Amino acid sequence: MAAQNFASVVGQQSVKNLLLGAVQRNHVSHALHFVGPEGSGNLSLALAFAAYLLCNQPGEHDACGSCPSCIKMASLQHPDLHFLFPVVKPDTNKSVEVFMAEWRKMLLTNPLFTYKDWMQVIADENKTGIISVHLAQEIQQKVNMKSFEGGYRIALIWMPETMKPPAANKLLKVIEEPPAKTLFLLVGNSRDTLLPTILSRLQTVKVPPLADNEVETVLRDKMGAAPEKARHIALMSAGNLRDALLHMQEEGGQEDFVALFGDWFRACYKKSDGVNRIALSDRFSDLKREGQKSFLAFSLKMLRQCMLVANGREDLLTVDGNARKLVVNLAKAIPVQAMPQMAKAIDEAIYHIERNAHGKITFVDLSIQIKNLFWNS
Incomplete structure (x- = not known):
């Protein structure tokens, strides 16, 4: 017991x-x-x-x-x-x-x-x-x-x-x-x-989300994950230990949230890339409901990291490797005044997904909002 x-x-x-x-x-x-x-x-x-x-x-x-x-x-x-x-x-x-x-x-x-x-x-x-x-x-x-x-x-x-x-x-x-x-x-x-x-x-x-290093320690010390894998899963899980443990149990095929987030925001940045945004909505839909929530929570975390860079506090970043490079580059492209509105839109999308909204339709709508905030802010 x-x-x-x-x-x-x-x-x-x-x-x-x-x-x-x-x-x-x-x-x-x-x-x-x-x-x-x-x-x-x-x-x-x-x-x-x-x-x-x-x-x-x-x-x-x-x-x-x-x-x-x-x-x-x-x-x-x-x-x-x-x-x-x-x-x-x-x-x-x-x-x-x-x-x-x-x-x-x-x-x-x-x-x-x-x-x-x-x-x-x-x-x-x-x-x-x-x-x-x-x-x-x-x-x-x-x-x-x-x-x-x-x-x-x-x-x-x-x-x-x-x-x-x-x-x-x-x-x-x-x-x-x-x-x-x-x-x-x-x-x-x-x-x-x-x-x-x-x-x-x-x-x-x-009760706040767990720190990445706390999740990483559980995955490494209690689940036997290799340090690099533990670090990667902890980053994707955005402080959600339940999601991190689920990721550990999955045998391959796990969507790389860093890559998906980068592809998504680059597609939203390009005004005429509607075809790619639709294709990305298929990748989002394939995550199933819990994975969709996890990815949107991860996106919210990455956007908040961008806010730190935009405000001159790169020293406070909690991501490293490819995620850090992506955050630094995106922070240069996203209008500072649009970042809180993007965060709010993602948060609202999580709310709707939790209440059984259609994943693909929600993601397409969110992508349009992000694209408009890129160019209308």
Whole structure:
């Protein structure tokens, strides 16, 4: 069984220090919102924090890992840790316990799983999961029960952005005025779709993407990747450890994101290169949905590197080799005032891909926007 502790969480030292400091100062908020992109480890951090709070003999920097509480946490069966997560209709009127075996297995085998991964386990990736009023009421009842072991009661709510307003309103009162020693740990990718009344009662814990060197170290030391391969995959993954591990598992045929990004922006730079832009949209479509998201996230990172060069801070670049050469050259071609708008357009494309927009059409539209920003800025 995997230990649920800070030591097992890759990187994120500043977030760990923030959480440990809150405990040591006795200033733990009753409702925390761990917000981070896919592959950042925000769910693992929330679980490690829960383990630390429930530990019978916590150390200065981590849970002990050996007390009865930590042993129960290792199998995610601590009686004072309650979970709430999205399910699909018609199962939204069932108890969350119906899905608990699959949930624990998913967490223990792949703690970096995404919303789409979870949908594939309980239904299929094209289904839409929600946190229903019934499920919200169930967690409300659980936290109002007496603590089994006399310490904290913790409700971990994964993907709270899938709560519809009736479910959010059902939880609002208990989040606002929780029973004594009750904590809510919300874990998701975005703040945008949560009700303002819920958001106002949460303390946000921002979990950033992992640094390239942190991803590279995992690939090299734990997955056995050669240093050059580990460095290349870490760069392509743009701080998403889940994507990096998936790239490692693929047997050849992985599109070179550096080359694709260079070909794409060169085609957008040439006004009359519409044929090549269409051909590139086919290469983008071949990546499938998760690969499309990964490439767009990588493109966003490369564009931000271009912004550093354009602002005279080449010393802050985190890319090297061919990627660095490409960034330096592109920074000379892209109008500085267009860079933030290009970044916004790519970010919006990621948003649409996540919501099942047609990949090829999205990429063609994005390419037209990038081309226009090259020449109309």
